[in-house]
Amino acid sequence: MSVLREDDILAQLAAVLEARKAATADASYVAKLYAKGLDAILKKVGEEATETVLAAKDGDPEHLVYEVADLWFHTLVLLAHQGLGPEAVLTELQRRFGLSGLAEKAARGGER
């Protein structure tokens, strides 16, 4: 069974991110990011991660949700740029589901 339905917002967004690979940079934020390249995308992911941390510290749930949405969005752009989609991450989370994080870490023999 697929981890993602076609009408799921993640699947719809992933389809738009794929389509933006053929778009011109002046008409689309995503196409502009693709044109800037991997380092620019990674910079946005780093910025949004920092903004998520700051939002969590300020205690406003709406602000936190807003920043996590920015972070998820930019990680989806990163995945698309690397030829991947959300289904790869969801499949990995599904594989881990029910596995104790502590047991998994012990099986690895400590830190990764």
Ligand SMILES: N=c1c2ncn([C@@H]3O[C@H](COP(=O)(O)OP(=O)(O)OP(=O)(O)O)[C@@H](O)[C@H]3O)c2ncn1[C@@H]1O[C@H](COP(=O)(O)O)[C@@H](O)[C@H]1O
């Ligand atoms: N979900 C998003 C989304 N979330 C955040 N953003 C953009 O990500 C940027 C967040 O960066 P910042 O908060 O740092 O704001 P900023 O100063 O404007 O950003 P920079 O100029 O520094 O990059 C903003 O420009 C937001 O508009 C998004 N841009 C697009 N999408 C989705 O992607 C689709 C395709 O977008 P386009 O390619 O622009 O049509 C859209 O229809 C949406 O569904």
